[in-house]
Amino acid sequence: MYGMVNKAIEDLVTIKFGEDKWQAIKKRAGVNIESFVTNEAYDDSITYGLVGAASEVLGLAPTQILFAFGEFWVLHTAKLGYGDLLSSAGRDLPEFLDYLPSFHVRVALIFPHLKPPRFETSDRGTNHLTMHYFSHRPGLSEFVKGLFSGIGKMFETPLKVTQTKMKDAGADHDEFLLEWGAAAAA
Numbered sequence: 071m072y073g074m075v076n077k078a079i080e081d082l083v084t085i086k087f088g089e090d091k092w093q094a095i096k097k098r099a100g101v102n103i104e105s106f107v108t109n110e111a112y113d114d115s116i117t118y119g120l121v122g123a124a125s126e127v128l129g130l131a132p133t134q135i136l137f138a139f140g141e142f143w144v145l146h147t148a149k150l151g152y153g154d155l156l157s158s159a160g161r162d163l164p165e166f167l168d169y170l171p172s173f174h175v176r177v178a179l180i181f182p183h184l185k186p187p188r189f190e191t192s193d194r195g196t197n198h199l200t201m202h203y204f205s206h207r208p209g210l211s212e213f214v215k216g217l218f219s220g221i222g223k224m225f226e227t228p229l230k231v232t233q234t235k236m237k238d239a240g241a242d243h244d245e246f247l248l249e250w251g252a253a254a255a256a
């Protein structure tokens with residue numbers, strides 16, 4: 071994945087747990103890269119290794135790390151680095167979710183070697199939709215849940231996320247029921 075992903079993990083760890091923990095995580099993961107270059111592509115094994123090592127060093131489940139990383143990605147990384155891209159993707163939560171399937175097409179203009187996720191929506195109602203998530207990569211559904219949680223917070227709109235199909239449990243892709251506003255409180 072592009073260096074900006076590994077850099078974002080570094081930011082999350084140093085802001086929330088401190089520089090010493092980050093150095094310990096890198097050491098445990100066997101990563102001896104001093105600093106990641108945002109727009110350089112790195113092997114996915116580096117990112118997975120950092121998440122695994124963070125789980126061991128911080129004593130948190132990998133799912134907790136991935137969820138926290140998803141929220142941080144939206145509320146910190148994307149907001150600070152790509153605010154215009156983010157705000158042009160929708161004026162409110164439902165508009166943003168409707169647009170999500172096209173979002174990484176624009177991201178790929180900045181990162182040409184992107185291996186992006188694919189999102190599709192279906193069963194759109196006034197306060198709910200089904201989001202389908204397809205990926206070349208395994209084990210990221212908790213990251214996606216964290217991303218949705220971050221998006222709900224970004225728009226200050228209650229959002230309930232229920233995973234209805236799981237690729238890691240044998241389904242052909244991950245599927246989430248997203249309910250917002252009054253439907254999220256029900």
Ligand code: HEM
Binds near residue numbers: 217
């Ligand atoms: C301005 C905001 C964003 C930028 C710049 C961005 C950029 C990226 C980059 C660089 C990657 C790594 C892929 C690679 O290097 O091949 C990635 C992966 C990913 N992004 Fe985004 N992204 C943004 C927002 C979002 C949002 C809002 C979502 C969903 C709610 C999302 C979902 C994902 C997922 C799930 C992956 C993991 C890759 C996979 O599933 O294979 N991203 N994105």
